[in-house]
Amino acid sequence: xxxxxxxxxTRSPVSxxxxxxxxxxxxxxxxxxxxxxxARQSPLPPDAKVLAxxxxxxxxxxxxxxxxxxxxLQSLINREVINAGVPGETTTEGLKRLPIWLNEYEPKLLVLxxxxxxxxxxxxxxxxxDNLRAMVRMARDxxxxxxxxxVPKFGAMRSPPTFYEDIATEFDIPIEKNxxxxxxxKRTLRSDTVHPNAExxxxxxxxxxxxxxxxxxx
Numbered sequence: 387x388x389x390x391x392x393x394x395x396t397r398s399p400v401s402x403x404x405x406x407x408x409x410x411x412x413x414x415x416x417x418x419x420x421x422x423x424x425a426r427q428s429p430l431p432p433d434a435k436v437l438a439x440x441x442x443x444x445x446x447x448x449x450x451x452x453x454x455x456x457x458x459l460q461s462l463i464n465r466e467v468i469n470a471g472v473p474g475e476t477t478t479e480g481l482k483r484l485p486i487w488l489n490e491y492e493p494k495l496l497v498l499x500x501x502x503x504x505x506x507x508x509x510x511x512x513x514x515x516d517n518l519r520a521m522v523r524m525a526r527d528x529x530x531x532x533x534x535x536x537v538p539k540f541g542a543m544r545s546p547p548t549f550y551e552d553i554a555t556e557f558d559i560p561i562e563k564n565x566x567x568x569x570x571x572k573r574t575l576r577s578d579t580v581h582p583n584a585e586x587x588x589x590x591x592x593x594x595x596x597x598x599x600x601x602x603x604x
Contacts, residue, residue: 425560427495427531427601435491436460436467439484439521440499443537443566444471446587448577453584458591459497463604468493476503477517484521488528495603496525497594499535499566502580505547506540515549522557532559533597535590538567540580560601565593 430436438444438456446454446469460467470487472480480500488496498521504514518534525532536550546567554561566582569575575586582590598604 425554425558425601427533427560427598427603430463430465430494430598430603432464434465434494436463436465436495436497437470437487437491437493438467438497438499439470439480439487440535441471441475441480441502442473442581443502444469444499445473446471447473448581449584449587453587455582455587455591455594456497458588459594462591462595463598467497474503475500476507476509477501477514477521481517481520484524488525488530493530495598496521496530496532497535498522498525498532499537501537501547501550502540505537506580511547511549515547515553518549518553519556522553522559526557531603532557533594533601533603534559534561535566535594536561536563538570540570560597562590562593562597565590 436459438459444454444456446456451457451469454469454471456467456469456471468487468491472483475483477500498518500518500521501514503509504511522532522534534550534554536546538546546563551561551563553559569582569586569589570580575582575589577583577586595604
């Protein structure tokens with residue numbers, strides 16, 4: 387009796403089940419291949435110092451000192467978080483100031499939120515990106531992990547410039563990309579046209595804490 391191997395394969399329930407499993411595995415592999423790996427960080431010891439470095443968004447303009455994101459973050463992660471924010475500072479000025487703070491406090495982690503004043507003053511985005519790269523490199527060369535917070539453009543176009551994500555990819559560091567953008571879009575979360583209010587800073591601190599958990603720092 388003549389028969390077709392192909393027909394026998396398609397008629398076999400076991401073969402169909404095996405084929406279905408194979409297709410499922412292939413689909414998972416394809417999906418995973420399109421996903422970016424999560425940037426990993428070293429666990430923060432309980433006595434680790436975290437340096438929150440930036441401009442007025444880090445300083446906490448518009449709220450009381452205990453309501454700024456560094457103070458709220460400290461309560462969330464149970465590590466000392468040092469507020470190293472200077473209102474009005476550009477990335478060029480920040481790059482000059484950063485080594486002083488790194489030498490003084492010797493942090494295990496740098497949370498870098500900078501560039502707002504460069505964008506507000508329409509300064510060179512290429513220069514701002516180069517300055518941020520230099521800050522990240524300076525910290526990494528000292529064995530300090532870095533978490534980057536993307537700052538949106540202010541005005542009609544509020545989304546963060548692409549260089550933030552480019553830097554995060556280049557150095558394989560975690561980035562909190564959209565939270566600050568989401569906050570400044572909502573009047574109920576702002577103290578003025580640029581700065582968050584207490585609730586906005588609290589949401590930013592929560593987002594940073596979650597990012598640290600995902601990276602393995604906590």
